[in-house]
Amino acid sequence: MKHGKKYRESLKKYDGTGVFPLPEALELVKSLSFAKFDETVDLSVKLNLKKSQSVRDTVVLPHQFRGEKRILVFCKAEKEKEAQEAGAAYTGAEDLIEKIKGGWLDFDIAVATPDMMKDVGKLGMVLGRRGLMPNPKTGTVTFDLKTALAELRKGRTEFRADKTGVIHLAVGKVSMDPGKVAENIKTAITEIKRKRPADAKGDFLKTVSVSSTMGPGVWVSIKDEE
Numbered sequence: 001m002k003h004g005k006k007y008r009e010s011l012k013k014y015d016g017t018g019v020f021p022l023p024e025a026l027e028l029v030k031s032l033s034f035a036k037f038d039e040t041v042d043l044s045v046k047l048n049l050k051k052s053q054s055v056r057d058t059v060v061l062p063h064q065f066r067g068e069k070r071i072l073v074f075c076k077a078e079k080e081k082e083a084q085e086a087g088a089a090y091t092g093a094e095d096l097i098e099k100i101k102g103g104w105l106d107f108d109i110a111v112a113t114p115d116m117m118k119d120v121g122k123l124g125m126v127l128g129r130r131g132l133m134p135n136p137k138t139g140t141v142t143f144d145l146k147t148a149l150a151e152l153r154k155g156r157t158e159f160r161a162d163k164t165g166v167i168h169l170a171v172g173k174v175s176m177d178p179g180k181v182a183e184n185i186k187t188a189i190t191e192i193k194r195k196r197p198a199d200a201k202g203d204f205l206k207t208v209s210v211s212s213t214m215g216p217g218v219w220v221s222i223k224d225e226e
Helices: 005-011 022-032 077-085 094-101 114-129 145-154 178-194
Strands: 040-047 056-060 071-074 090-092 109-112 156-160 166-173 205-212 218-220
Touching (some): 071 094, 090 094, 109 145, 145 156, 156 166
Antiparallel strands (some): 056 156
16 A cells, blocks of 8 residues: 555654553654544554454443534334434434435434334345444444433444454544543453453454554554553
8 A cells, every 4th residue: 555755754753663551652643643634543453353253332432522423213203202302313213214215314323213123124235334223232222212312422432343353443533632532542442351252262452553544553552451
């Protein structure tokens, strides 16, 4: 992959081999960022997983850095008021399903009550590709809409290991206080470790790195975060 001049210039400050305690790694990420916009700080955690193992859950980070999310709730008429009072931007049943089939996707998160999933499942190809399909494992299929939406509005976000066993998760902005970003990272790592499969062997965390949207990754000392 060919990188631009600014990326190559930033690499002169870091050769890509050093491993740092988290506070130092975040300071380095900040110094390596070069975009004109406020870059996102991304966490990458490589897990020691077998092909048959997976890790997926959600986490509420203590310090938020994103704007208000537009939440859509698939529910029957008797649950619409609860959803709306809890902060849902859109509520409905078959009407919303038909609207989405027609190409409308003007929302960030989808939640569904369990009795709607048979019909919502028809949108699998559309919602699944975009990571919007409600799922019980991530708390987005539930009758307790008040609790679910309260957590989602606080910033509950999903994490999952990809096919190579790596979890990628946005944890802050370059402009944020590094201490707050560090707290977000520690919270995320704690939740990731809690999802260690019972039959996982050896060290669960293989590598941890942080980076800005456009900048290079910086290795973090795992032993400091265990």
